[in-house]
Amino acid sequence: MGRPTIRLDSKLVEYARSLAKKITDDVQKIIDEHSTVSTERATLRLLGVDGVVGEDRIPLVNVVLDKLKEWNMLDQGAFKPVVNAAIVLDKDVQQICEAIADGLDLRTLPQPKRQVYETFSKKLVEEALARIKRKSEERDALLQQLGDPPKPYKYLIVATGNIYEDVVQARAAVFQGADIIAVIRSTAQSLLDYVPYGATTEGYGGTYATQENFRIMRQALDEAARKVGRYIRQVNYASGLCMPEIAVMAALEGLDILLNDAMYGILFRDINMLRTFTDQYISRLICAYANITINTGEDNYLTTADAIEKAHTVTASQLINEQFALKAGLKPQLMGLGHAFEINPNVEDSLLYEIAHAMLSRELFPDCPVKYMPPTRYMTGNIFKGYAMNTLFNLVSSMTGQSIQLLGILTEAIHTPYMHDRYLALVNANYVFSAARHLGDEILFKPDGFIEKRANEVLRKAVELLEHISDVGLFSAIEQGIFADIKRSREGGKGLEGVFKKSEAYENPIRSALEHELGVRR
Amino acid sequence: MSERNLVRPYGDQMDDGAVQLSFTLPVEFGPLAREAAKKFCEKLGFYEVTIATMEDLSEGYTFFVVYGKTDVAVDLSSIKVIAPKVQRLPREKIDELVLQKLKRPIVVVGATIGTDAHTIGLDSxxxxxxxxxxxxLERYKAFKVYNLGAQVPPIxxxxxxxxxxxxxxxxxxxVTQRNIHIQHLTELMELLYAENLRDKxxxxxxxxxxxxxxxxELGYDAGFGSGTTPSEVANFIVQELLKKRGL
Known part of the structure; x- marks a missing residue:
């Protein structure tokens, strides 16, 4: 399916990218000086460390990190001390971590010869990367075998709190036509500085993201995919305090898409900015290597600020997210940048504005699988009006060639979707996407008409904003409340205590290997 | 006052009692599902039940849109409306009201106190x-919010x-055990009185x-249970506080 085009001021586009690059270059320097507890825990997970400790079921990786912190060994990273111990005691890494939980003190151990350490770690790193690669190749083979559904992919959410109930709902959605299933996380999981363990059957407003839950849903979706004869994508959330760990679990269990934004946690979850910037980088390295598409959260800006007035903040954030993603080795094909259909439906010509904004995203990021979010802000208890709004949303998506369509649910403002709410969303999307399948091929937008002018105007305002951010720096810009009218301080927010400056002795051979493989070694 | 005190739903004629319903049954799509839906509606008290559509949701579930008629009526004269204590104002209105009357944002301090580590409710x-x-509340211009997070000692x-x-x-x-939350809440209230802060x-x-x-009962101004939305709390705060401050 083709899509129409609009003319953007190409010099301005180039300038906008150069500004975004400068902004993120400055932040990346700071990122590279730091690591986080979640980064180190992700590293241990990549080495195969798994399991929980004691009655409180604290993840083993958390227990180990706490010990390293207590021993003042954290600034060298978790990899070296744990791997050293494995060599000296002739055990595997999992056994060492279990022994630490049982009281093994790494401070008392001798150091192995450097050469022995290097040979041993090289082998561990190769194994870790091979595990990810194998899983990603497995996914690719299934995609080839079953076939890719046409775009826009129809994306639906399940959120029962019980993974087994989620499976029933997800399978039903697949049989009704969904291409992507996201399991919404339990409220406030993003603020937990650990990842819960095992299959879970209770959650608040969603289901906990655990590796076992990932596995259960993956298996169910693959079975359903084989039945319907098309590949089904699985989504979860690498956001919050455990971005790198969730990315690892997703890579190991073969998820296709992760919600992953460079700034969302800072703005909407009040997570410390240094923590988020550092974590997003590592999580994106993992996504890039595992061939996982990221979805960014620009749609959220429009739920807090006016969608016409603040349209340019979406564009500015998309450009910043793009540059951060490039630094982590993500190709445009894996960057599902976000935007949303959130303009007040009472505004005259709101549809023209929506088309202009949707075209701007397509034209600026032609190779990215843009994620288009449905109306939420102006959805009311009037489900019939809501259904009409979702129809227009589907039409705009189809005619402007969006890639990932998060389907609007008619009961959006009322409750988490019932089974038939999802069904009705699919009926709507199936109808519109089929009816307008080749509409985009036939459309030529009037040169210098409303849509082209509006798109360029938004781009110009985005450039002005990027100029300002570039002047003051991204940290200060966020402190000033540039995005979504939300102010966050540099020293504030959750999770700062989990960030540390890397010492001279810091090593993370997995991270280095990922950077090397992805060609982003600095 | 209208003479008509008994009312029924209105379709296109007075007292026709016409109602539309939609629901899903966990029954395989087919004649049995149709009859089950019809019976269900009859049990609800509907007659002339028409299954306008039934659709296969797969996995043994069927969705129905149904029309029916009912003789059930309500007597308006028997209903007492308990005046809602809180008016539901939109966010913009709340912001405007506070800035106009109080001339500054309302300062809100929030925390989960005692041993409870769950901030789910607080954060939402x-x-x-x-x-x-x-x-x-952070979204409102009307509030300046300090969220202290979990396990904050009352002091x-x-x-x-x-x-x-x-x-x-x-x-x-x-999350509480053996009603320990009551103890925490009482402790906080006692402290506020002791520090002479309670009345303000x-x-x-x-x-x-x-x-x-x-x-x-515990001396608090209000209690909100599960499912409370921020706007309910926002409305309560603004309306009660302005009253309290005589604005």
């Missing part, structure tokens, strides 16, 4: 993102209240085991 009311598509909370000159205290208690403040408690009645 305070955080920008809010709950169920309803934005949290620390009281210190913060004094430090920032709070107007409102919002405490959340989610609006003190609100929320959580799945909290009722308005219990809150009043």
């Amino acid at each position: 009311i305070l955080n920008m993102k809010g709950f169920h598509g309803d934005y949290g 620390e909370l009281v210190k913060k209240v004094r430090e920032v000159g709070a107007d409102v205290v919002l405490v959340s208690q989610v 403040l609006l003190v609100i408690v929320g959580g799945p085991r909290i009722t308005h009645e219990l809150a009043l």
